[in-house]
Amino acid sequence: MTNILSDTNLITAIITPFDDDGHINFDVYQKIINDQIDDGVKGFLAAGTTGESPTLTQDEKLELFAKTVQFVNGRAKVIANVGSNNTQETIDFAQKAGKIAGIDALLTVTPYYNKPDQEGMIAHFTAIADNSPLPIIIYNIPGRTISGLTVESLLQLAENKNIIAVKQCASDYDMSELIQRAPKDFLVFTGEDGQSFLNYALGGAGTISVVSHFFAKKFVEMFAALDAGDLKTAAVDFRFINPRVKALFSHPSPSPVKAVYDHLGIPTGKPRLPILPLDKEETDNIIKEIGL
DSSP: OOOTTTTOOEEEEOOOOBOTTSSBOHHHHHHHHHHHHHTTOOEEEETSTTTTGGGSOHHHHHHHHHHHHHHHTTSSEEEEEOOOSOHHHHHHHHHHHTTSTTOOEEEEEOOOTTOOOHHHHHHHHHHHHHHOSSOEEEEEOHHHHSOOOOHHHHHHHTTSTTEEEEEEOSOHHHHHHHHHHSOTTOEEEESOGGGHHHHHHTTOOEEEESTHHHHHHHHHHHHHHHHTTOHHHHHHHHHHHHHHHHHHTSSSTTHHHHHHHHHTTOOOOOOOTTSOOOOHHHHHHHHHHHTO
16 A cells, blocks of 8 residues: 655645734635645645644644645645644544544654653554554654654554654664665654755655745755756755754744744744744844845
8 A cells, every 4th residue: 555645755844823812823824835835845744843732722733733634725745743642632632633634644742751661652652553543653753752762663663554654853873774674655754854865865755844934945856856866966955955954943943933934024923932932133143044
């Protein structure tokens, strides 16, 4: 069976814009989605870390998922983040999200505060996958969660037919080994923009990206060049992307992305606490570094 995300090499972990009252601004959200699709983005991760998942209510997330499907209108894949520390809560939320027609897959993160061991995390993801109405993508990000899945644990989970991919944010070595050893129909995305060239060159699935909010066309060019075997062109594209990764992650996400959008005249509102908005000097420095 072909993986539903097999042709989806660029997925934007999209921000959640707010209005002046702190409510989700769906007009701006629709504009960003349309602009992203025009630039070649093939999928969206709604309510991820960049989408401020920790500070969205469950009702807000469900509305956000439904609006994402509506605005995308079949032009790209839609992935909904349903993950939490609580296995049963994640299962319950996955089942609610699964009732929204048009969502292609669900993302769920490695548990963080309760810090399970490898066996606990395997049991966590297995329980979710076995009870989810939609395919599952594992989000493995030990830099945020501490409790990262090892390559061996991910390979074990990859045998579950309802676990179709991983958003991997770990070492180059682990990513390379995982790509080499994973089942053919299990996709290894990188969640680190700075690994996008290496991931794809090694045979990975592509990038779940933040930098693509503004530079999706460069990712599209890079992936096309790699598909054509043109390493020199792909390397030029990546050398353009890489310093912009550093700039857009120079402060807690998504404050740099929202600051750039505001600079471009697209009001995305302040991040919700505990993430603070950037001041003018911080914003000006990022604008200078990314060249917009």
